């Protein structure tokens with residue numbers, strides 16, 4: 001899992017495996033019906049209708065913007081009132097779906113039940129539903145949110161890295177799987193208040209030295225499976241910006257409403 005720290009390259013067998021996979025029926029990661037793809041046509045259509053990028057969202061934190069009864073979107077200088085009050089270190093957040101929607105079970109199957117095939121299914125969904133985000137990108141580095149070494153030993157894999165491995169990336173976007181590291185912490189974010197969470201996150205993330213010069217002045221995309229309060233991603237963006245990264249975007253599979261806690 002820790003392997004080489006070099007940029008990730010596509011496995012040579014990937015196309016062959018994809019071809020073999022397309023000939024064998026697989027179950028949809030949402031409805032479990034056997035058919036040809038990791039998500040069936042009906043579920044894909046449903047997810048497309050519910051995708052967060054189809055509704056007006058704050059570009060910074062990715063949450064729905066409040067709409068008045070008259071249909072007017074409440075926005076201040078392109079940000080929601082929360083981001084205006086406390087501007088995050090990250091510049092942009094793009095989320096595929098709502099936490100309370102159809103994909104929650106699929107993410108839990110991957111994360112807590114070691115169903116690694118779901119990583120490919122979730123990546124295929126991103127490739128399909130978020131293809132505009134993949135096409136119109138300036139050169140950037142993609143960093144999956146890391147687990148601590150201890151957590152990695154417990155779980156056996158990093159779900160964010162497993163999903164990003166299967167994204168179809170344009171050539172200007174380079175996956176750096178091991179540039180960002182995380183110390184271990186026993187602190188549980190569940191039920192913690194904002195100040196305690198912020199204190200616990202302070203100093204938790206760091207860069208591998210060899211990447212510091214390379215990332216200065218560059219755009220970086222941080223990939224996470226779930227974004228709740230945004231505290232974790234904000235702490236990562238703080239570290240990135242302190243090393244001279246010029247622009248930080250978040251790519252997130254599931255976005256929760258702000259009042260929920262991290263999982």
Ligand SMILES: [Zn+2]
Nearest residue numbers: 028031040043
């Ligand atoms: Zn389905």
Ligand SMILES: [Zn+2]
Nearest residue numbers: 058061080083
């Ligand atoms: Zn916002």
